[in-house]
Amino acid sequence: MADITFNIALGKVASLAALTGGANDALIMVPLEATGLVADSVMRDYDTLSDLLAGASNEQATIGRKTLTGVTVNVNDTDNRIDLDADAVTWTAPTGNPVGALVICYDPDTTSGTDADLIPLTKHGITWTPDGNNFTLNIADFFRANSAA
DSSP states (O other): SSEEEGGGGOOOOHHHHTTTTTTSSSEEEEEEEEEEEEEEHHTTTSSHHHHHTTTTOOOOOOOEEEEOOOOEEEEETTEEEEEEEOOOOEEOOBSSSSSEEEEEEESSSSTTTTTTTOOOEEEEEEEOOSSSSSEEESSOOOOOOOOOO
């Protein structure tokens, strides 16, 4: 589950996730280095990935970004919520600086977009030091939206 939902994405996460699978859009997972991560209260105010990376937080670029596959948006009538899920993500022989967070962004155009086009949706805290061993991150309900009533 997400630690925070970016202010720009409140109310949008499920609808943007449902759009993926089109010709050129996707959800992209961006790893951030553990060192220099800004507080959630600061991070949630960034409106683009470009804004986020212009601050104190740095992308852990050695392991690379991952495109989420198998994204599903499920209406859960029993628990009165919407659950978003995706396939597991695997990094093969990853190395580099420790990772402190993963940010899932919506990329409206994977063919020609820039970081200024990526909308940060959710941030997930993680403690991981890439050590050359394959690493698989199982994703279960990376986001839930429910009614307050």
